[in-house]
Amino acid sequence: MSQDQDTSKVSDGAEPQPDSPRSAADAPVSSDNILDDRGRRTFLKRAALGGGGALLGGVGAYGFVKSELKGSPVSDYPRIDEAVFKPKDQRDTVLTFIHSKALNEKHPERNIQYNQLQHKDFNFVTGFAEMYSLPWDNSKPGYTQLDRALQMAGWEPLVVAGSRYVANLQPNTPLHAWDQSAVVEERYQFESEKNATDAFKSAARLFGAVKCGIAKRDKRWDYDPLYDIENNRELSWENDFPFVPKTVIVMLVPMDYDAMATAPAWTADGTAADGYTKSSVLANQMAKFIQGLGYHAVGSGNDLGSSVPYGIMAGLGEGGRNGALLSPGIGPRHRICKVYTDIDFVEYDQPHSWGITDFCKSCGKCAEACPPGAIPMMESENGGYGFEPNYEFSDEPGYTWNNHHGIQKFYSDAKKCYNFWVENGSACGACIASCTFNEPDMWHHVFIMGITPKTPGPLHALMAELHPKFGYGHTGDSRKAEKFWTTGEGMRTNTEMKNNIGTSNKS
Amino acid sequence: MELMQWFFMGVLFTVGVFGMAYLSLLVKLKWYTWASLVTGIALILFGIGWAGASFLEGVPQSGAMALMFFCGGGLILMLLTWRYLVVPEFEQAGG
Numbered sequence: 001m002s003q004d005q006d007t008s009k010v011s012d013g014a015e016p017q018p019d020s021p022r023s024a025a026d027a028p029v030s031s032d033n034i035l036d037d038r039g040r041r042t043f044l045k046r047a048a049l050g051g052g053g054a055l056l057g058g059v060g061a062y063g064f065v066k067s068e069l070k071g072s073p074v075s076d077y078p079r080i081d082e083a084v085f086k087p088k089d090q091r092d093t094v095l096t097f098i099h100s101k102a103l104n105e106k107h108p109e110r111n112i113q114y115n116q117l118q119h120k121d122f123n124f125v126t127g128f129a130e131m132y133s134l135p136w137d138n139s140k141p142g143y144t145q146l147d148r149a150l151q152m153a154g155w156e157p158l159v160v161a162g163s164r165y166v167a168n169l170q171p172n173t174p175l176h177a178w179d180q181s182a183v184v185e186e187r188y189q190f191e192s193e194k195n196a197t198d199a200f201k202s203a204a205r206l207f208g209a210v211k212c213g214i215a216k217r218d219k220r221w222d223y224d225p226l227y228d229i230e231n232n233r234e235l236s237w238e239n240d241f242p243f244v245p246k247t248v249i250v251m252l253v254p255m256d257y258d259a260m261a262t263a264p265a266w267t268a269d270g271t272a273a274d275g276y277t278k279s280s281v282l283a284n285q286m287a288k289f290i291q292g293l294g295y296h297a298v299g300s301g302n303d304l305g306s307s308v309p310y311g312i313m314a315g316l317g318e319g320g321r322n323g324a325l326l327s328p329g330i331g332p333r334h335r336i337c338k339v340y341t342d343i344d345f346v347e348y349d350q351p352h353s354w355g356i357t358d359f360c361k362s363c364g365k366c367a368e369a370c371p372p373g374a375i376p377m378m379e380s381e382n383g384g385y386g387f388e389p390n391y392e393f394s395d396e397p398g399y400t401w402n403n404h405h406g407i408q409k410f411y412s413d414a415k416k417c418y419n420f421w422v423e424n425g426s427a428c429g430a431c432i433a434s435c436t437f438n439e440p441d442m443w444h445h446v447f448i449m450g451i452t453p454k455t456p457g458p459l460h461a462l463m464a465e466l467h468p469k470f471g472y473g474h475t476g477d478s479r480k481a482e483k484f485w486t487t488g489e490g491m492r493t494n495t496e497m498k499n500n501i502g503t504s505n506k507s
Numbered sequence: 508m509e510l511m512q513w514f515f516m517g518v519l520f521t522v523g524v525f526g527m528a529y530l531s532l533l534v535k536l537k538w539y540t541w542a543s544l545v546t547g548i549a550l551i552l553f554g555i556g557w558a559g560a561s562f563l564e565g566v567p568q569s570g571a572m573a574l575m576f577f578c579g580g581g582l583i584l585m586l587l588t589w590r591y592l593v594v595p596e597f598e599q600a601g602g
Contacts, residue, residue, distance in 0.1 A: 039532060047528035054524065054545075258565075442560040444573075471561075471568025483565070 065450030069328055071352030072453070077312060078407055080220075081387040085406030088306065090223035094402045094414040095168040095302065098124045102232040110401060114415055117393045124415075127422035134425030142265025142481035143425070151266050151426060154273025158280055166301040167276050170229045175284040176299040180242045180291070187294030190345060197347040200249055200290075207285045208278055209251035210334065211327060213314025213349040217245045217340065221313070222305040243296040245340035247348075248305070249286060250314040252327060252334040253279040255432075257440050258487045260333055262480040263429035264371055264420075272427055275335035276301065283337035290341050297341040306404065307336035315349035318356035321384060321410045322366040322375055322431035326356045328449050331437030355453035356437065360410065361385060362457055363464035369434035369475045372420035374413040384410050434473040436464050512559035516552055523548045534596045543588040550581030 090096050097103050097110070104111065104125045111124050132152075138144045158164045163173035172178045190196035197214060204212040219237075226235035235241070259271035283299030290297035298304070308325045311317055317327035324332035364378035376384025376391045384390060389400045389411035402414050421427050432438055439445035448463070455463070467473050474480075527544065530536075536544075554577025561570035 043528050043532055046531050047525050050527050051521070051524040054520070440564040440566070442564045444557045444560050470572045471566045 065447055068354070068450040068453055069446070071315070071328070071354045074351045074353045077351040078220075078309065079387075080408070081406040083406075084387065085220070087219060087222065087224040088404045089225060090169055090227040090303075092401050093169055093223070094418050096170075096227060096229055097402070098128055098418060099165065099168045099170075100227075100229050100232065101125055107401075109398065113396070113399060114419075117396060117399065118416065118419070120419065122419050122422070124418075127418070131422045131425055136266075141478040142262050142267050146485065147266035147270065147481065150270035151273055154270045154277060157277045161280075163280055165229060166280055166303060168229065169223070169227075169303045171226050171235060171303045172228065173303075175280045176287070176301065176303065178240075178242050178298055180296050180298075182288065183291045183296055184294045193345055193347045196343070196345050200286075200346065203289050204249065204251050204282070204286060207282045207289075208253055209282060210254045210330060211252040211316050213250050213311070213316045214346050215248050215250060215310055215313035216344075216348055217248050218310070218313060221309045223303075226304065242298070243342050245296075245298075245342055246344040247341050247346060248310050248314070249339040249341065250307070250310050250316060251279070251282055251286070251337050251339075252311070252316060252325075252330070253282055253337065254330055255333045255335065257333065257438070258480075258484045260429055260433050260438070262477075262484055263433040263475050264424050264426070265478070265481050266426040267481045267484050268429040268433065269426040272335070272429060279335040279337035283339055286339045287341075290339065290343065293343075295341055295343040297339050300338040300340060301335075304340060305338065307338060309407075310338055311336050312351050313349075315352045318353060319409050320356065320366070320435065320437070321360040321364065322370075322435060323410060323412045323414075324432065324435075326360075326435065326437045328354050328356070328437070329439075329441075329446065331435045331439065332432045333435075333438045353453070354449070355455075357385075358457065359436070359452060359460045359464075362460035363436055365434045365436055365464055365467065365473055366431035369430045369473070370417075371424070371428065371430060371476075372416040374416040374420070375431060376410060376412065386411075389413075430475040433475050436467045436473065439472065508563055509560070512556070512563070516556055516559075519552060519555065523552070530593075534593070534600055536593060536596055540588060540592040540596070543592065544585060547581045547585035547588060550584065551578050554578035554581060 091100070091103055097107075111122070114120065114124075115122055136143060136145045136148045138146075155164060158166065158175070161173075161175050163175040166173045166176055190199065200214065201209075201212045222237065224237060226237070226240070227233070228235055253275050255275040256271040260268050262268045280299070280301050283301060287297040287299035301307075308319060308323070311325040311327070312319060317325045320326040320332060322332060325334075325336060326332050327334060361383050362378075364383075367373075367375040367377045367384070373392070378384070381390045385408070387406055387408050388394070389403045389405070391411060391413045393399050394411070394413075400411070403411050417428070437449070439449075452460075452463075527541075527548075530544075554573045557573035557577060558570040561567065561573060
């Protein structure tokens with residue numbers, strides 16, 4: 001036997017002394033006497049070292065993921081082409097345009113051009129009413145009376161509050177009233193900016209926000225001029241808005257994973273409607289809270305300013321290919337609301353990156369899932385990412401009237417998107433359901449989100465391809481609607497307690 | 508159920524650590540053999556954790572894929588390591 005072979009058996013030389021006292025418990029357990037006293041000590045020592053090392057590795061990985069989830073501050077957002085960029089007129093947004101007969105009469109060419117290019121016979125104004133009048137079909141999961149009732153019930157609180165059109169950018173609705181008569185005379189004095197920030201975010205959490213960030217008011221993101229759809233009246237920030245806002249508190253309200261997974265079925269609009277209702281109530285409560293502290297405040301949903309860039313400025317996420325704010329952990333499955341206020345004694349958040357926009361450049365799953373093809377495909381020029389729209393017909397003069405030009409981002413054709421809503425009988429949500437960042441609330445998705453910023457670009461494409469292979473992000477699947485209608489099972493006890501970010505965990 | 512999953516993984520982790528420690532008493536292995544075995548066990552544990560979470564969230568396809576790729580990959584890695592790197596060491600040691 002060589003010297004090498006001698007040392008390869010670690011237990012050699014660990015023979016017990018014949019005269020040493022030994023209890024029954026200390027007796028060797030194998031014929032090779034591996035676990036005698038000295039061997040046992042070695043065994044335990046190595047187990048402790050190995051286990052401790054593995055635990056340290058685990059703790060390190062956990063810390064790494066937690067750290068990555070905070071994102072990295074970015075200094076180059078937004079990238080703007082100053083030669084093109086100008087504030088966005090609220091009248092040139094699809095959701096405002098389709099609700100205003102006056103605007104349609106003023107711009108008949110928009111409807112004509114759309115129908116000519118898309119070979120449609122579509123009417124932007126009458127479409128909205130047609131959408132909800134589409135009859136249900138109880139043999140078609142996701143399009144049944146059950147789903148229509150869910151959708152209508154989701155909107156109902158806003159209808160009762162006279163604030164349904166807050167989703168369509170109507171300013172000064174009862175829930176987001178501009179009236180400042182409730183502002184308390186005595187101003188609460190916060191000890192520090194952090195103290196104030198924590199207080200606002202704590203209140204937002206209590207009222208239902210899943211995330212909350214604070215941005216400086218930025219005129220570039222405010223609609224200017226504003227437009228009162230119901231009264232066909234232009235509104236100005238200087239003469240009509242009740243105060244000069246300095247700060248915008250941005251909050252996210254989650255939508256239900258299982259309901260959104262049914263997209264483009266009506267079931268998905270049930271959670272979208274509910275999200276609008278809850279976010280409107282949240283913004284209303286936050287505005288009231290701030291007024292109670294002696295400061296001016298106006299709640300806001302889609303109105304007043306573009307929510308996505310404000311969400312990015314508040315450090316809540318990044319802009320995605322589907323045009324939505326993609327927030328780590330929840331992706332685009334949320335509704336954004338805001339509060340404009342004049343308190344500036346706060347710690348402002350700043351834009352952060354998690355590698356999400358970069359990921360979108362290699363992914364394109366939302367574009368593939370979009371029923372009308374309103375989202376730029378990967379094959380578009382620069383993958384659909386740039387300072388100007390580059391979707392189909394975007395080079396036709398006047399066709400991109402609805403886009404906010406001059407910002408580097410993904411541009412989508414909201415006109416085609418809305419046209420599909422009308423044909424579908426409901427808002428869609430396929431770009432939300434199919435998004436690689438839209439995941440249920442489980443540890444492995446958090447892990448993947450955590451390592452995404454450090455993964456190289458080519459791997460992003462692979463991850464995007466694996467997402468549907470692993471069973472996530474499929475749209476247009478009627479079984480999802482059937483599954484949704486069983487998610488209430490076990491809700492008496494809800495032992496998993498997983499409804500915190502809109503995941504029932506019961507599907 | 509989620510707590511049960513973590514408990515089960517804790518048990519597997521402990522068994523894995525004790526198994527490795529026991530193996531270290533039996534035979535002296537090269538560093539890359541250890542690295543390969545540890546990677547294999549880590550992959551299996553990761554796959555079980557992933558699969559458990561996927562089944563709990565109601566996406567069994569993800570669970571099946573995790574079992575196939577992560578656990579399967581880990582198992583194959585461990586088997587190959589055992590066959591081509593560990594057994595020869597045993598034989599060389601005069602086993």
